[in-house]
Amino acid sequence: MTERVERILLPVRDYGLDATLTSGQAFRWRQRGAGWEGVVGGRWVYLESSAAGIHAAANATGGDHGWDWLVHYLQANVILDDILHTFPDDRPLGESVAACRGLRLLRQDPWECLASFICSSTKQIVQIQQIIELLCQRYGQPLVTPTARSPEFSFPSPARIASLSEADLRLCKMGFRAPYLREAAQAIDTGRLDLEHLRTLPCPVARAALMELPGVGEKIANCVLLFAYGFPEAFPVDVWIMRALRKLYFPKRKPTPNRLRRFVETYFGPNAGYAQQYLFHFMRTRRDVI
DNA sequence: AACCAGGACACAA
């Protein structure tokens, strides 16, 4: 089939593309040449940053709303300084911001984000990437890509995954998470959970709704609230963040879950989720410092 | 080669 690649320059400042795409919030970006190749909203995309901004290449779609979908995904219209100014002024956060210049939060598709993080529990990021890639290769739909390029696949829909057996899913190396993913897909496919409706709800209500799903606890729910719905106060606490918080802010003895919740939602301010992402990426890339 | 990974859950005390 024929395809035509369109290109654009998004003139965005303070955008750390590498940090953003490798900070464990999205799992389908692969380094290719000087940039990154991935799939957004069912389209193949190539991104490369330069001093002028982000160069993007994607298939022509028929000119509906131009590149709005990509600007929205990248959150390229967000004024990063406005976010950073709301952070508390302490040393670990200051070092994290300095080391992770331009780190952003993406605005992902809720289903892909939810499914990805259901597969994430006690897995390293590289393994999560492998699981997601297997899932897409096996059960996604082939996408139009530039010629002479390896085939890309869409992220399988809730209906598609709901139609699979647990054994089918285990072929993607997701182990005990397979029944969780299957049941979540069924809940959404049958309409028992409406992911679009969650956008309109207050953050705590949306969190409670997500946690109704098997295999979705507070941490995974917060990842979806932050990375897909854009609730900037959602604060996922994984093992890395827990280690950082205990060492930096609770050196005496470890806080109870309730104490920890109250701390992160008061201390880090209205954009606690952004602060969390900076601490997380800093911890994982400069392990020696903290 | 042990140890651990962007956890959740059932169950014990």
Place this chain on the structure above:
DNA sequence: TTGTGTCATGGT
């Protein structure tokens, strides 16, 4: 409420 075992897989 807080602690422990279990689940599956493979990277480091």
